[in-house]
Each structure stands twice: as structure tokens, then as C-alpha cells.
Amino acid sequence: MASYIGSATSRVDGRAKVTGEAKYAGEFNVSGLVHGYVVDSPIPKGRIVRIDTSGALGVAGVIDVLTHSNRPTMADKDDAYKDEVAPEKGSPYRPLYDDRIQFTGQPVALVLAEDWETARVAASLVKIEYQKEPHVTDLQAERARAYAIDVPEKPRGDAEKAFASAAISHAAEYSIPTEHHNPMELFASTAIWENGQLTVYDKTQGVQNVQQYLCKVFKLQPNAVRVMSPYMGGGFGAGLRPQYQVVLAVLGANALKRPVRVVLTRAQMYALGYRPASIERLALGASSDGLLESMQHEAIAVTSQFEEFARNDTGWGNLLYKSPNAKFGHKLVKLDLPTSSDMRAPGAATGVYALECAMDELAIALKTDPVQLRLQCYSDRHQGEDLPYTSKQLRECYRQGAEAFGWDKRNAEPRSMRDGSELVGWGMASGVWEALQVPATVRIVLTANGHAEVATAASDIGTGTYTIMAQVAADMLGLPIDNISVKLGDSTLPQCPVEGGSWIASSVCNAIANTARAVRGDLLELAKATKDSPLAGAGVDDVALIDGKIVSKQDAGRAVPIASAMQSGKAERITREEINQPSEDKSHARNVHSAIFAEVKVDEEIGIIRVMRVVKAVAAGRILNPKTAHSQVMGGVVWGIGMALHEETLYDHRFGRVMNANIAEYHVPVNADIHDIKVIFVDEPDEMVNPLGIKGLGEIGIVGVAAAIANAVYHATGKRVRDLPITLDKVIEFV
The missing domain is CATH 3.30.365.10 (Aldehyde oxidase/xanthine dehydrogenase, molybdopterin binding domain)
Incomplete structure (x- = not known):
């Protein structure tokens, strides 16, 4: 019998998905099902003064309207609302708990009706009077209020002194806007009470996490609650924490003693978590022969007023490059927004973007090839912890990626390569993630x-x-x-x-x-x-x-x-x-690595950028299924293209409101934006990371892609855009 491990096997659940046999959280039907529609706050900060539900209750088919004043009992203590992946500091959000408004889009009422259309219409008839309070939602405007938090990476040497005395140096800020997950499947929950047992079909990345959360919030015994999520139409980190619709569905089921389904609209999903906007400060100093002498990286990122959310933006350089002097810092700015959250490769997608753009700029200052600089600064050990790796085939990623791309044919001079009226740019970057268990x-x-x-x-x-x-x-x-x-x-x-x-x-x-x-x-x-x-x-x-x-x-x-x-x-x-049980051996660092090469074409007259080719070489231990693995990495590359050129949550800071809370105006790559993507899996046997040698692929696909594209845009145009996304208006003046 042929081995299945390592073979390109088609999805065993593929037939169920394409035929509709697979059921998602919003598709489980049951007799007597009630539909809930969320009424959300149009203001970012303040209090509810009065709620008039009479208009909604007068609509035929409406059963009830739940608010903070008439909802069933919920837990009072913060600990009940903390979950497996919740930030350690702060007071997690509690849906329909009190009259306090903490962010635009916060649910303030739940209309329960016999069908969804009736609930939606009735929701428009709920009248709410608010007492507004001054709000802040702009990271750039509030950056002076940033405060430092602890980071796991410890400083070494004297980075500031080494930077000041470096023969060649580069310092700059790179900014990444807020991005929202926008999975295809809307967040939904169906809550069913039957014979004292609560069954919840929920869109989540962790059914036991949600089950434990609901037990605490509603003071239920674990054997009385079952949470199911057999299929999920995309999560990307948005489903790591229990989202508010699951609480509302259970509240509705408790109040009516009937099954209740709550499905959020696309716009309402913009009140869930998001990749926090950040400002990344890089300062790199090198000797004249291209050896790093100083590395400094500080991030300033968004969190909510009521919780601290932070991920490791700044420590990735420790995993890639040698530098005897290094300093890292992370600051937060509290804004009147929902708590930011994990989004594919949290911390790395943003931090590595800034690091790899800075390395490209340093290579230009040194007049050296970007690949050569990375090889000169290559680290065979985790610099922060001074540990060897279980395996690290990043050098081979550079070699195979460059060969497949044809990097040796690159003319290093900006604006030197063109195809008719289009400027051609080639850029590259490194990628890194953790091999976790x-x-x-x-x-x-x-x-x-x-x-x-x-x-x-x-x-x-x-x-x-x-x-x-x-x-x-x-x-x-x-x-x-x-x-x-x-x-x-x-x-x-x-x-x-x-x-x-x-x-x-x-x-x-x-x-x-x-x-x-x-x-x-x-x-x-x-x-x-x-x-x-x-x-x-x-x-x-x-x-x-x-x-x-x-x-x-x-x-x-x-x-x-x-x-x-x-x-x-x-x-x-x-x-x-x-x-x-994961090994407790701390003698080696465990990581996944990649090298990304990208080609862009920039229209010299109107500034349109097209990503024509991407080659991504990945060293990720044992590859279980090349077919699904290729799809994973290719999807990450597509998202990286979106991060570089398209994605941006736009706020009207006067009102603290998202202006493009839909997938018509929140731009993501479509088929016409995607051309040739080549994925290479570099052979990387690893008998130390775990018995099967598996490292994982979910996050590494996106890491470094935006930087490679940004570096290619510079090579094409000769001008550096440091704030994402790189849109037409930012390059038109350069071309």
C-alpha cells in the first residue's frame, strides 16, 4: 500500500463542501427556530439614555427585543469573560451587559422574530437615545499617548551607540493600517435548549474554548453545554476568541426557551477584532562590508480602551540576522475601538514587513545585492536566546527561490528594467514563523x-x-x-x-x-x-x-x-x-522560514501596479500533503499581495466609524490581480522538532510577501513608499 503521508491527496471533505452536504453554523435548522438581528451603536463612546422598543414590538412576527435592561442573567466578574486566547490585562467586552458604549458597532439590542427579514425590519424601528462622550480613534493623532509594555526580547550590547558609529545606517518608520479578516462565512451561532441541555452551533476556531466561555458567562455545568463547529468558511484568527453573537444567541434562547439563530451582517463583523494598525520604527547600522552592527525595532500599535492586545512585532530580526547590539520595544495606544485581535501571522506579518523593507534599504545604501546582504548577516542561532535551530534551511530557500525566479538577471539600478510603457521591479524578502505545538x-x-x-x-x-x-x-x-x-x-x-x-x-x-x-x-x-x-x-x-x-x-x-x-x-x-504532549526541551529554537521573490509592473503613465510573479520557497519540515500545503501557501501569498496593494480599513475619525465596512469598498485581491505564483517546498528533515518532523504552514504563507512587493515597487520606480497599502495615488507622482 502506498504511503499517504507526503502524497498530494485531495480533500476528504471536498465532496461534502461542493454539494452543500457540509453544514455551517448558520445552516442548522430546527423546529421553532427564532431569528435574531443585532441593533448596533452608531457612536463610539458614551451611554445609552433611553431605548424605545415599542415600534419593533408592534411588527407582526416580532417576539421580543432584548437589551441590557431586560436580558437574562449573565456573570458579573471579568474572569467569566476571559477565554483561552484573551489578553491577560483588561476587562473583556460583555455583550448587552450595561448602558456603556465602548465602540461603534457595539450591539445594544437584539430583535427576536419568526424570520430574519422581519427581525431586520423591526431592528430599524428600535429608537435609542445616546449621551455622547469625546472619542479617539486615530493612531497617528494619538501616538504621543503611547505607553511601553514588556517584550520578550531582551536588549544586548549598546544598540544606540553602535548605530551612531556605524559606517552605513538606515532609520525609517513604516506604517500598516488596520485590516479586517473578512472571511467568506459570516459569523453565526444557533443555540438550542432541549431537556436542560444547551447545544450551540457556532462559527469558531475552538469549540472547547467557546464551551468553557459559555459555561462561565451563564453559570452552566460543563456537561450541560455542547458546542459544535464541524465546518468553517474561513477564520484567519477572527474565530479564536468567542465572538459576541454566540452570547446573544444563548441570551435569546434563554429568554424565549426556543432555539435562536444570530447571523451577523458583513458590516457588523467590522465591530469584531482586526489586525491592529501599527507604526514600525527600524534603525539598522552596518559596517562598510555589510555586517549588521546595530538593530533597533520599536512598534506602536492599537488596542482598545478596555483591554491590552499585543503580539510580537519586533523580535523577528533575532531569528534571522546576527547583530551584537540590539534593542526592541513595543508600545500601545488605547483607542475607542473594539479590541484588536490575532490575524494571520499576528506580529510577523507587520513586523517582518517593516524589517525586510529596512533590510532592502540598507542593501541599497551598501550598494549590495539584497540576497547577498541577508546571507552576510545570516544567523545560524536564535540571537535573542543564543540557541541553535532544530533545523533551518533558509539559505536553501534563498538559493532555490532565486534560481526559480531568475534573480541573477536583475539589474540592480532602480527604473532600469521595463516592458514597453511599464516599469519592471524585482524585490525579495525573508519570512519566519514559529514551529509551535x-x-x-x-x-x-x-x-x-x-x-x-x-x-x-x-x-x-x-x-x-x-x-x-x-x-x-x-x-x-x-x-x-x-x-x-x-x-x-x-x-x-x-x-x-x-x-x-x-x-x-x-x-x-x-x-x-x-x-x-x-x-x-x-x-x-x-x-x-x-x-x-x-x-x-x-x-x-x-x-x-x-x-x-x-x-x-x-x-x-x-x-x-x-x-x-x-x-x-x-x-x-x-x-x-x-x-x-509537546517536548519541554528548550535547547533549540523551532521555526519555519521562507524566501520570497516578487516581480511588479508599474504603468508609467497612470501608476497602476501589477504583481506579475511571486516565487515563495518555504522550509517547513515535513510536508504532509503537497496539494493542500501548496494551497495554504498560495493563499498566504494572495493575502500578502492584498496587504501590500489593497487592504485598508478606513475610518472617519470625526465619528469613529468604519467607512468601508463591506467587501465592495474594503479592497482585496480578485482573480484579475493574481498572476503566476510558484511555491517551492525545500526539503528539511527535522527529527528534533517532533517525531513526525512537522512544523506547520498556516502563518508562514503571508509573512514577508508585502515586503517583497514593496521592495519591488521601489526597484521599479526609484521611490520608497513606507505606508501600506501602496496605492495608485502614492506612486503616481513617482512615475
């Missing part, structure tokens, strides 16, 4: 007919978790992949944290390996008990499961069919549940 538990039930069910509470957020789990289980159990069924997204299944950080593949698949070994041990005992067993005396690591048999590794002729072993032992099924 979390404790995860998997249950395998193997039946005598040669079928196995593999189950864990992890979510598949669209990345292919169902498929890679089936592949690993098929290989470990020696069964055809069609004989494997995977169960995910149910809080009653074995424990697994939220899906994010690129840690699910490594965590869950190694848990499958552990559990499959336990199953193999049980099968071996049954096989050894058969008369004249050919496996007598064998230990669990002396045998393998191959083609439906338990087989000696030393002699393939010594084998017992799985069915025979189970039948002779009168076992209809074998059930085992094992955990994958």
Missing part, C-alpha cells in the same frame, strides 16, 4: 471490519485538517484512506485547543501517531494470542500495520490480518485515546 488528544476506534474513526475537538478552519488527519491515520493504521473517518469540531470530543498559530497539524498528527501505537499494541496482544502466532515474542515497536495486517518489521512473511486478530480475541472494536 500544543497538547492535543486523539481517540481512535478501530472496528473488526477494518474501519477506523479518528476524533478530536480540533477545528478545520478550511485548511485541510480533516484530510491530513485521515492521511496520517491511514498510514499509521495500515488502512486505505477511504476506511478512515474523521470527527472534528465537537466540544464533547477529546481535548484540543483552538486552531491557530500553525500548531494543529503537528500537535494532532503526532497525537494520532501516539494513539495508533497504542492501538497497534492492543492488536499485537490479540495477534499473539492466536494459535501458533507468527508474532509470538514481538514487541509493539517490532511490528507495523500494513495493508490491513499486523506485520513483523524483520520478516514481512510473519503477519496476522487485523480482522483475524480481532475475531480470535472476540474484540469487535479497539478504542484508545492518547495525548501528544
Whole structure:
């Protein structure tokens, strides 16, 4: 039987998704379903003075309108609203808790009706009087109020002194606007009370996280709450924390004792989390021969007034480049906005963008090739912790990426390459992310007919978790992949944290390996008990499961069919549940790396930028499925193109309101914007990171892409744009 691990396997859930068999949170129907529509605040700060719901209640089909004054009981303490991924400092937002308004779009009422259209119409008839208070929503205008927070990267040497004395130096600010996740599937929850049990179908990246949250908020016993999310139409980090619609759905179900569904509109999703706007300050100093002598990186980022949210923007240089002197800092500015949140490669997408643009500018000042500078400054150790890597094939990423792109044909002079009326620019950048693991538990039930069910509470957020789990289980159990069924997204299944950080593949698949070994041990005992067993005396690591048999590794002729072993032992099924506990070994750094090369064409007359080619070479340990892995990285590249040229949440700061809260005016790349994308997976065996050598791919796809494009735009035009996105109006004066 051919190995499934490492093969380009099509999604096992693909048919369910394209036929509509797959059900999402807003699609679970039940008798007596009530529909909720959210009324949200048009002001960013103040208090509710009066709410008049009489107009809404007078609409035929409206059952009730919930507000802070008549909602069912909720917990009072902040701890009840903190969850697995919540910021440590602050007071998490509580939907419909009191009369306080903390951000535009905050839910202030929930209209409950027999159908969604009626609820929507009635919501427009709810009259609310507010007492407004002065608000602030502009990072640039408020940056003087920024305050420092602790960062994990410790300074070394005297970075400021080394910078001042460096032969060649570069210092600049790079700015990234607020970006919103905009997954295709809207956030939705369906809450059902039945016989004292609450079942919630929720759009989430962590069903057990939501289950624990609801138990605390509504003071319920864990065995009384089940949260399910079998499929998710994109999350990108927006679904890591429980979002407010799940609380509203449960409030409605509590109030009416009927099932309630709440689906947010696209505009309402702009009141959820977002990638925080940030200002990144870089100062790099180098010797005349291109060795880094000083590296300084400080970020100033947005958070809400009521919580502190921060991620590591500034420490990525420690993972890429040698510098004896370094200093890092992170500051926050509190604004009257919702709390910012994780968004694909949080911290790295923004921080590495600034770092890699600064490295490009330093290369120009040094009159050296950008790839050559990175190789000269290359670090084989984590500079901040002075640790070697379990593996680091970034040099090979540079080599293979440059070769596939044709980098050696680049004319280094800006504005020197053109195609007719278009300026041609080539740029490159590095990418880096963490190879993380979390404790995860998997249950395998193997039946005598040669079928196995593999189950864990992890979510598949669209990345292919169902498929890679089936592949690993098929290989470990020696069964055809069609004989494997995977169960995910149910809080009653074995424990697994939220899906994010690129840690699910490594965590869950190694848990499958552990559990499959336990199953193999049980099968071996049954096989050894058969008369004249050919496996007598064998230990669990002396045998393998191959083609439906338990087989000696030393002699393939010594084998017992799985069915025979189970039948002779009168076992209809074998059930085992094992955990994958990440190694506590801190002797090595664990990271994923990449090199990105991009070609842009800039119309010399009207400034339109087109990304014509991107080559991304990735070193990410063992690749379980080249087909889904390619899609993962390609999707990240597309998002990086969006980050560089398109994405920006626009605010009218006079009103503290998002002006483009829709996907017509919040620009993302469309098919016409995407041309040739080549993904290269660099071979990177790694026996230290975990037994299967898996590092993860979810985040690395986007990291560095925006920088490569920004650097290419400079090469094409000769002018540097340091504030994203790089739009037509910012380059037209240069061309």
C-alpha cells in the first residue's frame, strides 16, 4: 500500500463542501427556530439614555427585543469573560451587559422574530437615545499617548551607540493600517435548549474554548453545554476568541426557551477584532562590508480602551540576522475601538514587513545585492536566546527561490528594467514563523471490519485538517484512506485547543501517531494470542500495520490480518485515546522560514501596479500533503499581495466609524490581480522538532510577501513608499 503521508491527496471533505452536504453554523435548522438581528451603536463612546422598543414590538412576527435592561442573567466578574486566547490585562467586552458604549458597532439590542427579514425590519424601528462622550480613534493623532509594555526580547550590547558609529545606517518608520479578516462565512451561532441541555452551533476556531466561555458567562455545568463547529468558511484568527453573537444567541434562547439563530451582517463583523494598525520604527547600522552592527525595532500599535492586545512585532530580526547590539520595544495606544485581535501571522506579518523593507534599504545604501546582504548577516542561532535551530534551511530557500525566479538577471539600478510603457521591479524578502505545538488528544476506534474513526475537538478552519488527519491515520493504521473517518469540531470530543498559530497539524498528527501505537499494541496482544502466532515474542515497536495486517518489521512473511486478530480475541472494536504532549526541551529554537521573490509592473503613465510573479520557497519540515500545503501557501501569498496593494480599513475619525465596512469598498485581491505564483517546498528533515518532523504552514504563507512587493515597487520606480497599502495615488507622482 502506498504511503499517504507526503502524497498530494485531495480533500476528504471536498465532496461534502461542493454539494452543500457540509453544514455551517448558520445552516442548522430546527423546529421553532427564532431569528435574531443585532441593533448596533452608531457612536463610539458614551451611554445609552433611553431605548424605545415599542415600534419593533408592534411588527407582526416580532417576539421580543432584548437589551441590557431586560436580558437574562449573565456573570458579573471579568474572569467569566476571559477565554483561552484573551489578553491577560483588561476587562473583556460583555455583550448587552450595561448602558456603556465602548465602540461603534457595539450591539445594544437584539430583535427576536419568526424570520430574519422581519427581525431586520423591526431592528430599524428600535429608537435609542445616546449621551455622547469625546472619542479617539486615530493612531497617528494619538501616538504621543503611547505607553511601553514588556517584550520578550531582551536588549544586548549598546544598540544606540553602535548605530551612531556605524559606517552605513538606515532609520525609517513604516506604517500598516488596520485590516479586517473578512472571511467568506459570516459569523453565526444557533443555540438550542432541549431537556436542560444547551447545544450551540457556532462559527469558531475552538469549540472547547467557546464551551468553557459559555459555561462561565451563564453559570452552566460543563456537561450541560455542547458546542459544535464541524465546518468553517474561513477564520484567519477572527474565530479564536468567542465572538459576541454566540452570547446573544444563548441570551435569546434563554429568554424565549426556543432555539435562536444570530447571523451577523458583513458590516457588523467590522465591530469584531482586526489586525491592529501599527507604526514600525527600524534603525539598522552596518559596517562598510555589510555586517549588521546595530538593530533597533520599536512598534506602536492599537488596542482598545478596555483591554491590552499585543503580539510580537519586533523580535523577528533575532531569528534571522546576527547583530551584537540590539534593542526592541513595543508600545500601545488605547483607542475607542473594539479590541484588536490575532490575524494571520499576528506580529510577523507587520513586523517582518517593516524589517525586510529596512533590510532592502540598507542593501541599497551598501550598494549590495539584497540576497547577498541577508546571507552576510545570516544567523545560524536564535540571537535573542543564543540557541541553535532544530533545523533551518533558509539559505536553501534563498538559493532555490532565486534560481526559480531568475534573480541573477536583475539589474540592480532602480527604473532600469521595463516592458514597453511599464516599469519592471524585482524585490525579495525573508519570512519566519514559529514551529509551535500544543497538547492535543486523539481517540481512535478501530472496528473488526477494518474501519477506523479518528476524533478530536480540533477545528478545520478550511485548511485541510480533516484530510491530513485521515492521511496520517491511514498510514499509521495500515488502512486505505477511504476506511478512515474523521470527527472534528465537537466540544464533547477529546481535548484540543483552538486552531491557530500553525500548531494543529503537528500537535494532532503526532497525537494520532501516539494513539495508533497504542492501538497497534492492543492488536499485537490479540495477534499473539492466536494459535501458533507468527508474532509470538514481538514487541509493539517490532511490528507495523500494513495493508490491513499486523506485520513483523524483520520478516514481512510473519503477519496476522487485523480482522483475524480481532475475531480470535472476540474484540469487535479497539478504542484508545492518547495525548501528544509537546517536548519541554528548550535547547533549540523551532521555526519555519521562507524566501520570497516578487516581480511588479508599474504603468508609467497612470501608476497602476501589477504583481506579475511571486516565487515563495518555504522550509517547513515535513510536508504532509503537497496539494493542500501548496494551497495554504498560495493563499498566504494572495493575502500578502492584498496587504501590500489593497487592504485598508478606513475610518472617519470625526465619528469613529468604519467607512468601508463591506467587501465592495474594503479592497482585496480578485482573480484579475493574481498572476503566476510558484511555491517551492525545500526539503528539511527535522527529527528534533517532533517525531513526525512537522512544523506547520498556516502563518508562514503571508509573512514577508508585502515586503517583497514593496521592495519591488521601489526597484521599479526609484521611490520608497513606507505606508501600506501602496496605492495608485502614492506612486503616481513617482512615475
